[in-house]
Amino acid sequence: MAKKRTKFKPKSAKKKLSLKPSKQNKIILGSLLIVLSIALFFSFMSYYFTWQEDQSLLTEFRDRNAEANNLLNKFGAAISHFFMYKGFGLASFVFPLLLAVTGLYLFLGLNSKGLVGKWIWGLIGIIWVSIALGFFAMEQPLLGGLIGYEMNDFLQDYVGKIGVFLILIFVLMVILVRLFNFSPEGIGNFFRNQRQNLKTDFKKKESTTKVLDADTNSIELSTEEEPVLVDTYTHKKDIPSLNPEAGLDVNLPKEEEIDIALKVETVKEEKEEKDIKAEKLVKDFGEFDPKLELGNYKFPIIDLLEPHGASAGITINQEELEENKNRIVSTLKNYKIGIAQIKATIGPTVTLYEIVPEAGIRISKIKNLEDDIALSLAALGIRIIAPIPGKGTIGIEVPNKNASVVSMRSVIASNKFQKAEMELPIAFGKTISNETFVVDLAKMPHMLMAGATGQGKSVGLNAVITSLLYKKHPAEIKFVLVDPKKVELTLYNKIERHFLAKLPDSEDAIITDNTKVINTLNSLCIEMDNRYELLKTAMVRNIKEYNVKFKARKLNPNDGHKFLPYIVLIIDEFADLIMTAGKEVEAPIARLAQLARAIGIHLIIATQRPSVNVITGIIKANFPARIAFRVTSKIDSRTILDTQGADQLIGRGDMLFTQGNDVTRLQCAFVDTPEVAKITEYIGSQRAYPDAHLLPEYVGEDSGTGIDYDIADRDAMFRDAAEVIVNAQQGSASLIQRKLKLGYNRAGRIIDQLEAAGIVGPFEGSKARQVLVPDILALDQLLENETK
Numbered sequence: 166m167a168k169k170r171t172k173f174k175p176k177s178a179k180k181k182l183s184l185k186p187s188k189q190n191k192i193i194l195g196s197l198l199i200v201l202s203i204a205l206f207f208s209f210m211s212y213y214f215t216w217q218e219d220q221s222l223l224t225e226f227r228d229r230n231a232e233a234n235n236l237l238n239k240f241g242a243a244i245s246h247f248f249m250y251k252g253f254g255l256a257s258f259v260f261p262l263l264l265a266v267t268g269l270y271l272f273l274g275l276n277s278k279g280l281v282g283k284w285i286w287g288l289i290g291i292i293w294v295s296i297a298l299g300f301f302a303m304e305q306p307l308l309g310g311l312i313g314y315e316m317n318d319f320l321q322d323y324v325g326k327i328g329v330f331l332i333l334i335f336v337l338m339v340i341l342v343r344l345f346n347f348s349p350e351g352i353g354n355f356f357r358n359q360r361q362n363l364k365t366d367f368k369k370k371e372s373t374t375k376v377l378d379a380d381t382n383s384i385e386l387s388t389e390e391e392p393v394l395v396d397t398y399t400h401k402k403d404i405p406s407l408n409p410e411a412g413l414d415v416n417l418p419k420e421e422e423i424d425i426a427l428k429v430e431t432v433k434e435e436k437e438e439k440d441i442k443a444e445k446l447v448k449d450f451g452e453f454d455p456k457l458e459l460g461n462y463k464f465p466i467i468d469l470l471e472p473h474g475a476s477a478g479i480t481i482n483q484e485e486l487e488e489n490k491n492r493i494v495s496t497l498k499n500y501k502i503g504i505a506q507i508k509a510t511i512g513p514t515v516t517l518y519e520i521v522p523e524a525g526i527r528i529s530k531i532k533n534l535e536d537d538i539a540l541s542l543a544a545l546g547i548r549i550i551a552p553i554p555g556k557g558t559i560g561i562e563v564p565n566k567n568a569s570v571v572s573m574r575s576v577i578a579s580n581k582f583q584k585a586e587m588e589l590p591i592a593f594g595k596t597i598s599n600e601t602f603v604v605d606l607a608k609m610p611h612m613l614m615a616g617a618t619g620q621g622k623s624v625g626l627n628a629v630i631t632s633l634l635y636k637k638h639p640a641e642i643k644f645v646l647v648d649p650k651k652v653e654l655t656l657y658n659k660i661e662r663h664f665l666a667k668l669p670d671s672e673d674a675i676i677t678d679n680t681k682v683i684n685t686l687n688s689l690c691i692e693m694d695n696r697y698e699l700l701k702t703a704m705v706r707n708i709k710e711y712n713v714k715f716k717a718r719k720l721n722p723n724d725g726h727k728f729l730p731y732i733v734l735i736i737d738e739f740a741d742l743i744m745t746a747g748k749e750v751e752a753p754i755a756r757l758a759q760l761a762r763a764i765g766i767h768l769i770i771a772t773q774r775p776s777v778n779v780i781t782g783i784i785k786a787n788f789p790a791r792i793a794f795r796v797t798s799k800i801d802s803r804t805i806l807d808t809q810g811a812d813q814l815i816g817r818g819d820m821l822f823t824q825g826n827d828v829t830r831l832q833c834a835f836v837d838t839p840e841v842a843k844i845t846e847y848i849g850s851q852r853a854y855p856d857a858h859l860l861p862e863y864v865g866e867d868s869g870t871g872i873d874y875d876i877a878d879r880d881a882m883f884r885d886a887a888e889v890i891v892n893a894q895q896g897s898a899s900l901i902q903r904k905l906k907l908g909y910n911r912a913g914r915i916i917d918q919l920e921a922a923g924i925v926g927p928f929e930g931s932k933a934r935q936v937l938v939p940d941i942l943a944l945d946q947l948l949e950n951e952t953k
């Protein structure tokens with residue numbers, strides 16, 4: 166402890182001897198300016214009353230016997246004559262004011278940031294007042310001063326009296342608008358703010374004084390109290406040893422509290438400023454409208470869809486109902502299962518018989534008799550739900566002899582779909598109780614679809630796409646279509662420039678080639694990373710919030726922000742892909758499925774073969790929404806749904822949908838190929854974007870140019886990348902990736918080449934590399950010199 170004290174003393178002594186501008190010097194200079202301003206003020210004041218008497222003395226300044234009437238004697242008379250008579254007249258009073266303000270800033274040690282501005286505006290004000298007074302009171306030389314008079318004279322020679330008057334009015338407006346933010350509604354705010362500022366300044370000053378007091382106390386204490394520790398750097402005592410009675414604990418945190426409060430206020434103001442800017446933009450230009458570019462786009466009309474005889478309604482005759490009921494009752498009786506009550510709900514393809522068994526009957530018993538009941542009812546597709554979730558009943562679904570088609574037209578036209586307030590509504594079809602079933606793809610967020618061949622998968626995918634086409638504008642959604650079968654999705658080629666997304670270098674938007682699928686999936690991963698970056702900088706959690714913020718003009722497009730459309734990736738035959746590409750597709754799909762929900766990329770994967778080597782554990786875990794059309798085995802049903810049942814469906818769009826626990830039986834809406842053709846024709850014939858939506862470029866590991874530092878072998882985008890880096894003065898691969906829409910690997914290679922060219926510094930871990938070229942001019946020179 167003793168050592169510490171001895172070390173501390175010489176240091177402080179050194180500090181006292183230092184002559185560099187210190188707090189003391191500032192106080193001294195501040196006092197001088199304040200005194201000078203007071204002197205000037207009194208001189209000017211008394212000059213107005215004494216100037217005539219003192220005029221003759223001006224030449225006798227050195228004569229000690231001559232005495233002036235000015236309050237500050239000859240000094241006052243001379244300096245006032247200089248400022249008031251020869252200078253700016255009454256406006257000269259601003260000088261002592263400016264001096265006083267400067268003096269106060271120095272004296273109180275306030276932040277002198279705004280001081281220069283005050284002086285500039287002060288001088289402009291002086292000139293304006295002096296000219297204005299010269300203009301209005303030409304005969305009173307003391308009001309406008311010689312400068313005011315002469316400048317008036319000069320101006321009037323050129324623009325005349327009216328011209329000078331108009332100039333004065335204009336300059337006044339400029340001063341009011343720029344200096345006082347003059348606006349009709351701003352006047353009230355200005356006065357309120359000024360009052361608030363005064364209060365805060367006053368408080369701040371008070372707290373500084375308090376802290377100073379506290380410090381003095383503590384030093385006194387340290388000499389008196391033996392166990393007090395003194396920090397050699399902060400000169401503060403160790404807190405535990407402070408005497409509580411000295412009240413120091415209370416004062417010091419108080420200062421911190423005030424500081425924190427002030428900080429919070431400034432942040433708030435900044436935020437408000439941003440918001441005000443955005444509000445102003447919205448007021449001037451309206452909210453950002455992503456649909457504007459295709460403002461005349463017409464959504465497809467309902468008449469493009471066929472009714473498929475749906476107008477006839479569900480046809481099931483009473484006889485069939487009675488017959489089925491009697492069979493169920495008698496079959497169950499054979500197995501000694503008594504029925505208390507039976508009720509039928511007629512759906513489009515199946516009728517649900519709801520049974521309340523007699524008391525004491527075990528549910529599992531009925532479940533075990535499923536096959537026997539099916540046999541006696543002689544119908545395929547009996548499904549027993551024991552019990553029906555949420556009800557105490559058992560359900561037996563029996564297919565109708567004449568299944569009615571659920572037309573896409575009927576579900577699209579339904580109120581439920583039309584009024585759905587969902588991000589990505591999909592009208593799948595109708596439930597067993599004939600209600601339209603609408604789900605939100607954005608909430609799913611990814612979907613797995615399986616079913617044996619010819620059971621309605623392609624129709625199901627078309628139903629999904631059609632639903633979205635009927636609800637979404639081309640600016641809001643983009644599809645990435647993968648169709649290894651090469652025939653199923655070709656119809657959508659017509660809407661390529663409206664609704665499809667593709668890789669920059671590919672010709673067709675619909676992907677049929679497996680190697681391109683891998684590139685596309687990786688490109689989507691890049692897009693996902695880019696979008697996360699955008700969300701991060703916008704400080705929002707998901708795409709919906711992001712787009713709302715962007716529309717409200719709170720995000721600056723110059724910072725890379727843009728309206729983000731949803732991206733729906735549809736793979737028609739996944740089994741084929743995974744067989745040929747295996748892990749290469751599984752990895753990006755799993756990554757997308759795990760992470761893409763927040764940023765608006767949704768996956769729909771369909772497969773004929775729902776076996777475990779196609780729908781692997783990792784894929785299954787990330788696709789909570791599953792759809793099963795009819796499959797051939799119970800095992801397949803379990804793979805896709807985790808339960809049996811899909812093997813007992815009747816095909817032709819009969820399907821089971823699950824999004825977690827409950828399994829819902831649906832009849833998929835039917836949309837035929839000619840209908841899809843009509844819709845795509847209708848959309849395709851309208852004005853489109855110049856190209857399909859471009860995904861970021863991805864260069865595969867083996868298709869790249871390889872790292873080569875030879876100038877001739879540089880990447881084609883080297884120059885562009887260099888400009889991006891130099892402009893942003895930030896050497897990061899992700900910046901190149903984002904700005905130039907390049908893949909990660911390619912951007913990484915370009916960064917290596919930039920390093921070799923001496924444009925960026927070496928790799929520095931998590932930090933961005935240093936940019937060694939200050940501007941574009943220097944870059945031009947550097948590259949030019951290279952070629953010489």
Ligand SMILES: Nc1ncnc2c1ncn2[C@@H]1O[C@H](COP(=O)(O)OP(=O)(O)OP(=O)(O)O)[C@@H](O)[C@H]1O
Pocket residue numbers: 570571616617618619620621622623624625773817818819832833834835836
């Ligand atoms: N929802 C439906 N309503 C009525 N009929 C349907 C429905 N879905 C499919 N069908 C009938 O089943 C046929 C086959 O459907 P789809 O082409 O969708 O089968 P798929 O499962 O895609 O077969 P694949 O795997 O061989 O391509 C259709 O041509 C149609 O006649």
